[in-house]
Amino acid sequence: MKRxxxxxxxxxxPRSLRRAGVLGMNQRNHxxxxxxxxxxxxxxxxxxxxxxxxxxxxxVATAELIGSIESQYQVRSFLDLVANAPDFVIKPGHxxxxxxxxxxxxHDGVKFHKPNGEICDxxxxxxxxxNILSGLYSLGGQVDYALFxxxxxxxxxxxxxxxxxxxxxxxxxFKGYPVMSMIRLATKESDGRANLHQGAVGVGLSIxxxxxxxxxxxxxxxxxxxxxxxAFSELVVPHWEEHLELAARxxxxxxxxxxxxxxxxxxxxxxxxxxxxxxxxxxxxxxxGQGLLSRLxxxxxxxxxxxxxxxxxIAFAREHFD
Amino acid sequence: MPESQFHRRSLYILVALLVVAALxxxxxxxxxxxxxxxxxxxxxxxxxxxxxFDPEPEKPVRISIALPEPPDGWAFGLDPGTxxxxxxxNGRRRMVLELASPVRQNRASCRFxxxxxxxxxxxxxxxxxxxxxxxxxxASRAAAKAILDRVDAxxxxxPAELVPALLGQLGAMPRREKRALVPVSAxxxxxxxxxxxxxxxxxxxxxxxxxLLDQKRYLQQPDNYLDxxxxxAWHIFRxxxxxxxxxxxxxxxxxxxxxxxxxxxxxxxxxxxxxxxVPAGAERLNQIRAQILEKRDLSDFSLFSLPASxxxxxxxxxxxxxxxxxxxxxxxIVGIPTMGTFMPVLIAMAFLEMKLLPGLVNFVLILTVGLxxxxxxxxxxxxMVPRISAVVVVxxxxxxxxxxxxxxxxxxxxxxxTFFPIIIIAWTIERASTTWEEDGATNTLKxxxxxxxxxxxxxxxxxxxxxxxxxxxFAELNxxxxxxILLLGTYTGYRFTELMRFQPLVKK
Ligand SMILES: Nc1ncnc2c1ncn2[C@@H]1O[C@H](COP(=O)(O)OP(=O)(O)O)[C@@H](O)[C@H]1O
Ligand SMILES: [Mg+2]
Numbered sequence: 137m138k139r140x141x142x143x144x145x146x147x148x149x150p151r152s153l154r155r156a157g158v159l160g161m162n163q164r165n166h167x168x169x170x171x172x173x174x175x176x177x178x179x180x181x182x183x184x185x186x187x188x189x190x191x192x193x194x195x196v197a198t199a200e201l202i203g204s205i206e207s208q209y210q211v212r213s214f215l216d217l218v219a220n221a222p223d224f225v226i227k228p229g230h231x232x233x234x235x236x237x238x239x240x241x242x243h244d245g246v247k248f249h250k251p252n253g254e255i256c257d258x259x260x261x262x263x264x265x266x267n268i269l270s271g272l273y274s275l276g277g278q279v280d281y282a283l284f285x286x287x288x289x290x291x292x293x294x295x296x297x298x299x300x301x302x303x304x305x306x307x308x309x310f311k312g313y314p315v316m317s318m319i320r321l322a323t324k325e326s327d328g329r330a331n332l333h334q335g336a337v338g339v340g341l342s343i344x345x346x347x348x349x350x351x352x353x354x355x356x357x358x359x360x361x362x363x364x365x366x367a368f369s370e371l372v373v374p375h376w377e378e379h380l381e382l383a384a385r386x387x388x389x390x391x392x393x394x395x396x397x398x399x400x401x402x403x404x405x406x407x408x409x410x411x412x413x414x415x416x417x418x419x420x421x422x423x424x425g426q427g428l429l430s431r432l433x434x435x436x437x438x439x440x441x442x443x444x445x446x447x448x449x450i451a452f453a454r455e456h457f458d
Numbered sequence: 459m460p461e462s463q464f465h466r467r468s469l470y471i472l473v474a475l476l477v478v479a480a481l482x483x484x485x486x487x488x489x490x491x492x493x494x495x496x497x498x499x500x501x502x503x504x505x506x507x508x509x510x511f512d513p514e515p516e517k518p519v520r521i522s523i524a525l526p527e528p529p530d531g532w533a534f535g536l537d538p539g540t541x542x543x544x545x546x547x548n549g550r551r552r553m554v555l556e557l558a559s560p561v562r563q564n565r566a567s568c569r570f571x572x573x574x575x576x577x578x579x580x581x582x583x584x585x586x587x588x589x590x591x592x593x594x595x596x597a598s599r600a601a602a603k604a605i606l607d608r609v610d611a612x613x614x615x616x617p618a619e620l621v622p623a624l625l626g627q628l629g630a631m632p633r634r635e636k637r638a639l640v641p642v643s644a645x646x647x648x649x650x651x652x653x654x655x656x657x658x659x660x661x662x663x664x665x666x667x668x669x670l671l672d673q674k675r676y677l678q679q680p681d682n683y684l685d686x687x688x689x690x691a692w693h694i695f696r697x698x699x700x701x702x703x704x705x706x707x708x709x710x711x712x713x714x715x716x717x718x719x720x721x722x723x724x725x726x727x728x729x730x731x732x733x734x735x736v737p738a739g740a741e742r743l744n745q746i747r748a749q750i751l752e753k754r755d756l757s758d759f760s761l762f763s764l765p766a767s768x769x770x771x772x773x774x775x776x777x778x779x780x781x782x783x784x785x786x787x788x789x790x791i792v793g794i795p796t797m798g799t800f801m802p803v804l805i806a807m808a809f810l811e812m813k814l815l816p817g818l819v820n821f822v823l824i825l826t827v828g829l830x831x832x833x834x835x836x837x838x839x840x841x842m843v844p845r846i847s848a849v850v851v852v853x854x855x856x857x858x859x860x861x862x863x864x865x866x867x868x869x870x871x872x873x874x875x876t877f878f879p880i881i882i883i884a885w886t887i888e889r890a891s892t893t894w895e896e897d898g899a900t901n902t903l904k905x906x907x908x909x910x911x912x913x914x915x916x917x918x919x920x921x922x923x924x925x926x927x928x929x930x931x932f933a934e935l936n937x938x939x940x941x942x943i944l945l946l947g948t949y950t951g952y953r954f955t956e957l958m959r960f961q962p963l964v965k966k
Pocket of ligand 1: 199225231232233234235237239285286287288289302304398410411
């Protein structure tokens with residue numbers, strides 16, 4: 137049962153929001169997305185295969201690409217594709233919201249095991265791929281392709297802080313600088329999904345060292361995970377430098393000037409890019425307890441070419457964005 | 459950034475130009491052409507009577523239409539441009555059009571006006587002569603007496619109460635029994651039976667056919683009404699509901715002793731009427747233009763010279779820009795997300811046709827059942843186009859079902875479910891169900907409630923007669939609305955809901 141709080145919503149003045157450096161939706165769309173992201177570059181992030189190929193070309197670590205299936209006649213030969221892969225994930229190339237993603241943790245070519253222990257057969261997977269191709273999961277229902285990649289072996293460093301579901305780190309990257317970050321942790325209420333408006337917890341991370349700064353759920357500050365009881369102040373994100381490096385590299389592989397990068401940590405390979413988002417949401421500000429606008433304006437106020445290299449940009453960001 | 463400043467400046471100049479142009483045109487219209495900002499200003503009714511027919515080959519066509527009887531305080535006049543002429547045939551004046559053979563057209567439009575004529579008040583209608591010539595069989599008389607006794611045994615009811623009661627009683631009776639009362643007459647059974655019953659009570663009554671002058675409907679068929687004489691005046695009753703019509707809003711087209719229209723030289727024909735209000739200023743504008751240019755075709759260049767049914771359609775559209783501005787405000791300034799950008803406006807237009815409350819109930823009903831069925835469809839793993847098509851079909855069936863059920867249960871307000879934009883509803887259901895899967899039930903319900911409220915607000919704007927008058931008569935004011943929308947396109951301030959959402963970020 138959900139409890140409804142009967143407190144009147146508090147309203148603050150626009151002046152005080154501006155003083156706190158809060159970025160609003162209209163300003164995000166007009167002054168950042170429309171100005172720094174060209175429509176023509178959206179396929180860089182909306183087309184998963186394209187993102188993957190760019191990532192490979194620019195040395196951004198992602199889950200290993202196995203291959204893709206574009207047309208119906210290739211579907212029956214998917215076994216050849218996965219013959220050498222002990223585990224694999226099938227995704228719709230233009231999917232969103234996690235729809236149509238099938239994770240197989242191990243298989244012997246006959247029995248395919250899902251993470252929840254269910255076993256499925258050749259026909260089931262054949263059917264699933266056909267559905268993806270015919271556009272069942274893609275936006276607007278256009279024909280799609282199926283992408284095969286290796287399974288990420290999610291590191292269990294976060295298990296105390298997440299109720300089922302796999303946490304991922306979101307970094308906002310602006311003009312090549314990582315400006316703000318958070319980690320999204322699933323709760324019982326969010327049904328194991330890491331969506332903030334479904335009740336997941338967002339923990340703001342300092343760009344300087346990846347330490348937790350603040351945590352919020354449903355617009356309110358929280359200090360402990362509602363289901364596991366773990367204190368968020370004890371959360372540690374391993375390989376923080378690599379996260380920043382990965383995010384900054386992403387800015388080199390696409391002309392998009394303002395985007396969000398989702399990063400998951402593999403037990404063996406470390407941080408891997410999950411996906412990019414050209415319209416990252418604003419809830420990251422609430423998770424950080426801080427506004428984004430002042431950080432973006434600081435970057436905009438820099439003279440062109442102030443930090444030519446990736447390392448300089450990261451250093452600048454770590455110095456200024458706590 | 460100088461470039462963006464340049465864009466901004468040119469936008470401001472454009473908006474200023476739009477506003478100045480709109481105000482200038484409106485001022486000229488008010489000042490020189492006598493338009494008024496008040497919708498109580500003078501207007502006249504323009505009525506288009508369209509006759510459609512299939513001409514027989516090699517034969518001339520002759521159409522003759524009964525002269526309407528305008529209500530008190532209104533004078534009748536043919537539109538100068540109409541091909542019909544008034545003819546005096548054995549003491550009865552009718553509107554006549556003769557077409558020489560071969561006739562190529564299959565439509566003739568007779569346009570006339572009802573002009574306010576308060577000085578020439580119509581003479582008080584004469585009391586009807588009491589002729590007791592009706593021949594009624596004994597069986598009919600007995601049946602009629604039985605009905606009268608059931609309604610008003612003690613003969614206590616005044617005519618104003620008796621007539622609705624009788625009509626209600628007759629309305630509930632099967633057609634066959636009513637026919638039995640008036641076996642020889644050819645008119646509407648309810649009306650004819652009511653005339654007989656009133657006759658037995660000594661109240662004079664007659665059948666009339668006419669149309670309502672309010673502009674709710676685009677094309678009207680003349681309906682049968684009961685005209686009853688009491689208290690020194692005629693009173694018009696609608697047979698289906700027993701309600702009395704306001705005489706000022708009712709135009710009598712035909713009385714029982716005359717034919718509505720006669721047509722010779724055709725195989726099939728039908729007649730329909732459309733009515734619209736024309737502000738008097740517009741007429742003066744047309745006259746002045748005609749005088750200056752002395753050319754009829756140019757003087758016709760205005761919305762007010764369109765056929766009445768088209769004018770009414772445009773009047774509906776006149777408020778659309780305002781409603782769309784409202785949507786922009788709701789989404790970008792207040793910050794409430796609606797399901798589908800313009801869905802609320804389209805739903806509001808449907809509410810206009812069927813009144814708010816029945817519309818709302820219908821809408822919620824269709825949406826709920828539609829969502830349930832869509833949830834079941836999603837288990838079948840259908841592709842998108844077939845899936846949304848299935849939802850469309852389901853919505854159509856639902857509307858039919860609601861209409862039939864409402865008719866059966868006698869809720870006339872709910873019969874008109876067909877006014878809903880079917881495709882829009884289907885898309886709303888589709889979008890709601892994917893949002894449900896991705897964002898959860900609470901978010902979906904929030905969005906649906908917000909959209910429905912937005913539709914209700916749009917309804918109140920769209921149903922304002924005054925706003926409709928102003929924005930139709932001064933269509934140029936829409937340029938100002940356009941300007942405001944353009945300006946809102948560059949608004950980068952906070953949305954109202956963000957003042958709550960980001961409130962925790964403000965440090966005390
Ligand atoms: N390679 C993978 N291995 C394991 N799980 C994955 C993998 N790729 C995606 N997932 C799971 O699917 C979710 C959605 O994946 P993502 O690539 O973000 O697709 P979408 O665009 O549909 O959100 C991830 O949050 C993760 O839980
Ligand atoms: Mg995702």
